[in-house]
Amino acid sequence: MNTTPYRIGIVGCAGRMGRMLIQEVLATPGCALAGGTEPTGPAVGTDLGFLVGATGVGLTVTTDAAALFQATDAVIDFTVPAATLYHASLAAKTGKVLIAGTTGLDASAVDSLRKAAASAPIVYAPNFSVGMNILFALTEQVAATLGPDYDIDILEMHHRHKVDAPSGTALGLGEAAARGRKVKLADVWRKSRDGQVGARPRGEIGFATLRGGDVAGDHTVMFAADGERIELTHRATSRVNFAKGAVRAALWARGRGPGLYSMGDVLGL
Ligand code: NAD
Numbered sequence: 152m153n154t155t156p157y158r159i160g161i162v163g164c165a166g167r168m169g170r171m172l173i174q175e176v177l178a179t180p181g182c183a184l185a186g187g188t189e190p191t192g193p194a195v196g197t198d199l200g201f202l203v204g205a206t207g208v209g210l211t212v213t214t215d216a217a218a219l220f221q222a223t224d225a226v227i228d229f230t231v232p233a234a235t236l237y238h239a240s241l242a243a244k245t246g247k248v249l250i251a252g253t254t255g256l257d258a259s260a261v262d263s264l265r266k267a268a269a270s271a272p273i274v275y276a277p278n279f280s281v282g283m284n285i286l287f288a289l290t291e292q293v294a295a296t297l298g299p300d301y302d303i304d305i306l307e308m309h310h311r312h313k314v315d316a317p318s319g320t321a322l323g324l325g326e327a328a329a330r331g332r333k334v335k336l337a338d339v340w341r342k343s344r345d346g347q348v349g350a351r352p353r354g355e356i357g358f359a360t361l362r363g364g365d366v367a368g369d370h371t372v373m374f375a376a377d378g379e380r381i382e383l384t385h386r387a388t389s390r391v392n393f394a395k396g397a398v399r400a401a402l403w404a405r406g407r408g409p410g411l412y413s414m415g416d417v418l419g420l
Contacts, residue, residue, distance in 0.1 A: 156183035159401055160223035162216055162238055163230035165194035165202055168252065171394035172227050173203050179398050184208060185223040188216050190234070220245045225401040229393075232256050239267035248404040250397050251275040254319065268411035272404045276414040278320055279396030283370070286385045287327045288420040290372050293381065294331030299354050301374040301381075303328050308361035308369040317342060317358040324372050325356050 159176045163169045164187025176184045177200075187199050189212050200208040213219070220226060220241045225248035228238045235253040242249035243266075251264060254277050264275055278284065294303060305328075307321040317325075322336075329336035334354065341348075341357045351357070368387040373380060396414065403417045414420075 154181075157181055157225065157402065157405055158183050158185035158223045159398070160185045160219040160226045161187040161199075162219065162226055162228045162234065163189065164199060164212055165189050165192065165197075166229060168229035168390065168393060170203050171390055172229065172397060173199055174205075175391070175394040175398045176227075177203075177205070177208070179402075182398065182402070184210065186210050186219045187212050188214060188219055190214060217241055220247050223247060225250065225404065227252070227397050227401060229253055229397070232260050236260055236263050239264050239271075239273060242271040242273060243267040243269070246271050246409070248401060248407075249273045250279075250401050250404070252277075252279050252393065252397055265411050269409055271409050272407045272412065273410070274400040274404055274412045274414070274417060276396075276400070278323065278393075279400065279414060280385075280387060280392040281396045281399065281414075281418065282385050282392065283320060283387075284396070284414040284418055284420060286370065286372070286383060287323060288415065288418075289383055290324050290327040291331040293372075293374060293383065294328040295333075296331075297374055297376070297381075299332065301376045302351060302355070302357075304357040304359060304373045304375070306359045306361070306369075306371045306373065308363070308366050310365050310367070311363050313362060316360040316362070318360075318368065318370070320368065320370055321358055321360075324370060325358065328356055328372065 161172045176182050194212045197212050198207040199210045227250040228235050229252040235251050305321050305324050307318050325336045339354050339356050371384040373382050400417045
């Protein structure tokens, strides 16, 4: 067992996820917080501990990601796509582990991550929740086993501020179900129903959306047939599960060779 503390740095450390990650790294045995960056703003120069209402840890927020990569074994990045690509180039240069959680990467950005991963271990996941990744795997497996006699609908609920629907995660669950059935989601999906939509076509994968309150994210995949119904549900109660999954991914990547890995790889799914 490696007893040397595993040094983890956090880029975007003053963001909502960045602050969660500071707390998670500080709370994880065997891990040592190694620093954090922000591009600019009032957080720069502040002790990382103060950002999360804790006592000072003797490390201040800097703007120097290159220096952070030098001083760490792994860097966790929940920022914005352009920054993530820059951090991937630093990972490639130093060979350090990069955990990339930023969403909204387009195909060419993912391609850049893949190129950087030729020189460094990079774990990239649009959803780092361990429970949700298990739901993705279960959905694919159950859809494959049950076959098209079971109608699949995906129901999701989020807080009132969410602006897009269905959620990216609901669509990801639809992709998993479609993979299980060996079809293309875009060929069989119905993203909402309103008015005289007719009877449900065989093989359709439907979506339904609820919005309200402060719900962090509920997702249910329903498999309905004559005489029975199976419902697989995941409920997120806070964003802490993303931070836990990201730190777990960083620990998994310790000592691994270069490559672009997923949360499925981390969890052995
Ligand atoms: P946020 O806006 O609160 O935080 C982002 C932080 O990144 C900000 O503090 C910003 O100043 C910082 N940043 C921007 N450019 C930077 C740079 N060049 N260097 C260093 N820091 C930089 O957003 P958030 O809610 O924390 O989410 C961040 C990202 O993570 C979003 O893309 C979000 O969708 C994604 N996210 C992913 C998961 C997952 O499981 N993969 C979960 C939650 C959020």
